[in-house]
Amino acid sequence: MDAFAISVQDRRCLDAGASTGGFTEVLLDRGAAEVVAADVGYGQLAWSLRSDPRVAVLERTNVRALQPDTIGGPVDVVVADLSFISLTTVLPALTGCATPDADIVPMVKPQFEVGRGQVGAGGVVDDPQLRTAAVVGVAQRAEQLGWHTVGVTASPLPGPSGNVEYFLWLRARTGSPLTGDALARAVATAVAEGPQ
Numbered sequence: 001m002d003a004f005a006i007s008v009q010d011r012r013c014l015d016a017g018a019s020t021g022g023f024t025e026v027l028l029d030r031g032a033a034e035v036v037a038a039d040v041g042y043g044q045l046a047w048s049l050r051s052d053p054r055v056a057v058l059e060r061t062n063v064r065a066l067q068p069d070t071i072g073g074p075v076d077v078v079v080a081d082l083s084f085i086s087l088t089t090v091l092p093a094l095t096g097c098a099t100p101d102a103d104i105v106p107m108v109k110p111q112f113e114v115g116r117g118q119v120g121a122g123g124v125v126d127d128p129q130l131r132t133a134a135v136v137g138v139a140q141r142a143e144q145l146g147w148h149t150v151g152v153t154a155s156p157l158p159g160p161s162g163n164v165e166y167f168l169w170l171r172a173r174t175g176s177p178l179t180g181d182a183l184a185r186a187v188a189t190a191v192a193e194g195p196q
Contacts, residue, residue: 001030003167004151006077006103008027008030011032011077012033012073013036013078014071015035015038016078017038017080017081018038019041021037021055022081024037028055032077035055041059045059056071063082064085064089064090066096066097067097068097075099078094078106079106079107086113088141091106091142095142095145095147095170095172098172100172101172102172104168104170104171105170107167108165108166110163110164111123111161113135122161124161125163125164128191128196136183138168139168139170139187140183142168143177147170147171147172149177149179150174151186152167153166153190153194154166154191155167156194164194164195166187
């Protein structure tokens, strides 16, 4: 959130792939009015978050099946930290749950975006060109759905197995979207400046 200067103060949020609640906690700490914590798993969300009245817990929930009526209406902010699934298959549900002025911040994990044959030893995507293509592919899918990339940055911390992950900032309404060559340059810069 810091990299993109997105305010969540008094906004209703969706944490897709909430797991133990890392992003849910960040959203609450930054003043979110409510966080819908959705995950396919069960019993993972930290008790302190589960018992917080600002958190609506949706467990055993396939994120691809989310709709506004299943989360109590559209949300103003969506964060997504998903594993073992491509964001390109999940974006239709995530964007469908968002208000027109929402901010969507998905974490792109290249190991789940490139083909199996392109993932190296230990499940790590080492090739910067493959990482770039993975992030651009997610951004292009979002654009097909009417959501534009406003920013992109590498996560400062690699994933558990050493994969470098990236955050996109998506908005449906923006005066300065990153598209075409500008998008490719922004992603290439994020890949080059991020952890190697």
